[in-house]
Amino acid sequence: MFPDGLGQRSPQELLRYAEILVNIAAADGELVREEIAVIEGMMGRCMIHPESRVTVRTGFEQPIPLEQSLADLDQELIRYILRDAALVAAIDGSYDKKEIRALKTIAKAGGVSTQQLTDLLDWVGDGWKWYVAQREILG
Amino acid sequence: MLPDTVHKLPREERFAYARLLAYMARIDNELTIDEMAMFEQRLGTALLSPDQRELIRDALRNPPTLEECLANLSGEAGRLALRDSVMMAAADGNVDEDEREALEDISEHLGLREDAVDQLLQWTVKGYRWMKEGYDILEHLEE
Numbered sequence: 261m262f263p264d265g266l267g268q269r270s271p272q273e274l275l276r277y278a279e280i281l282v283n284i285a286a287a288d289g290e291l292v293r294e295e296i297a298v299i300e301g302m303m304g305r306c307m308i309h310p311e312s313r314v315t316v317r318t319g320f321e322q323p324i325p326l327e328q329s330l331a332d333l334d335q336e337l338i339r340y341i342l343r344d345a346a347l348v349a350a351i352d353g354s355y356d357k358k359e360i361r362a363l364k365t366i367a368k369a370g371g372v373s374t375q376q377l378t379d380l381l382d383w384v385g386d387g388w389k390w391y392v393a394q395r396e397i398l399g
Numbered sequence: 400m401l402p403d404t405v406h407k408l409p410r411e412e413r414f415a416y417a418r419l420l421a422y423m424a425r426i427d428n429e430l431t432i433d434e435m436a437m438f439e440q441r442l443g444t445a446l447l448s449p450d451q452r453e454l455i456r457d458a459l460r461n462p463p464t465l466e467e468c469l470a471n472l473s474g475e476a477g478r479l480a481l482r483d484s485v486m487m488a489a490a491d492g493n494v495d496e497d498e499r500e501a502l503e504d505i506s507e508h509l510g511l512r513e514d515a516v517d518q519l520l521q522w523t524v525k526g527y528r529w530m531k532e533g534y535d536i537l538e539h540l541e542e
Contacts (some may be wrong), residue, residue, distance in 0.1 A: 264530075264534065267432070267436060293406055293407075293446070294402070294406070296406075296446065297403065297405070297406035297443075297444050297445075297446055298403075298444065300443035300444060300446060301440045301441070301443040301444035302440070302443070303443055304436075304439035304440045304441070304442055304443030304444070305436050305437070305439060305440035305443070306436075307435070307436060307439055339537045340537065343533055343536075343537055347401065351401075351402060353402070376536075376539075379536060380536055383529075383532060383533055383536055386529060386532070387401055387529050387533075388401060388402070390522075390525055390526055390529050391401040391402065391526075393522055393525075394482055394519065394522050397482075397515060397518040397519055397522060398478040398479075398481070398482060398511070398515070398519075399478070399511070399512075
């Protein structure tokens, strides 16, 4: 939602970032419209090139294996990915076992402990509480 | 990024929503990288067709008037467009006079309560705080 250091990453790194988000969204089965919308939004936020977005969309049908997308990425980027993957996984209101497993795989690759992952998921929960408050303002 | 309803709106309403954001993005004749990122994020979430995206990018180059944007905007699409206009206006850390005036005009057009823009700005500030906490967590994630 808010711009950050992801915009400074190379097109190849951003492609991997988006591939991993697709993998997370698909972890619990078929991708639903909510998940596609949030991934499209994240690709927009990082200003991923339109042609790269087309490449990412091909993964909606056949996601690229997580380990393959994570290979050789630096830990700082993996942590950004973990944050946004947690947001994508939560989009349908809960975390599926397969989503948790995938998040743990990303956390491990990023040097993030289980407790720290829990803190991150709590942060996502706080974001949900913040977000729903706008509904009361708008009526 | 968080659960939203923009993508559930009818196609024409999503287009009207995005057109207003294009207007807001160009209101001060200056488009910062933060505003552009926010604009592209919202455009992605709206799941517009490629043709619609092209028209919206045209609107970014040749912005419509606020009146033209509001003529096709009401109900939920309008409320979500106001919310996201507030977020986009605040994306560079400052809401200037022209932006503020347009936000109030949109709110009035939608028949929202008088303090709606203030409330949305306060809500946006809280959102920035939440996102900042996310950065702080990321910085301390090393085992």
